[in-house]
Amino acid sequence: MDAVWNVFEEEAVMQMLAYSFIGGPDKIRAELSAFTEQTEIDEVMATTHIFDHQSRMYSYKVFADVIRTSAYAPLS
Numbered sequence: 710m711d712a713v714w715n716v717f718e719e720e721a722v723m724q725m726l727a728y729s730f731i732g733g734p735d736k737i738r739a740e741l742s743a744f745t746e747q748t749e750i751d752e753v754m755a756t757t758h759i760f761d762h763q764s765r766m767y768s769y770k771v772f773a774d775v776i777r778t779s780a781y782a783p784l785s
Contacts, residue, residue, distance in 0.1 A: 730772075738775050 710719070728744070730737045741753070755772050759765040 734771055734775050737772065738779060741775065741779075 714722070730740045730744075732740075744750075745753075753776070755769065757765050757768045759768055
């Protein structure tokens with residue numbers, strides 16, 4: 710990418726990726742836990758920029774499963 714983007718574009722991408730969770734359920738759970746402890750947030754919004762619809766839905770399912778099986782699940 711060094712030949713394609715300028716320093717400002719690279720910084721913008723790096724800033725967005727700083728709050729991205731990429732990987733399987735265990736990695737996402739660990740990174741999300743560390744993120745919520747560090748930031749003390751009480752709400753998470755998920756978005757994905759995956760073109761393939763089935764892959765995008767799978768990504769949301771993995772994230773939903775992590776939330777559902779974690780301390781972040783809403784109390785009902």
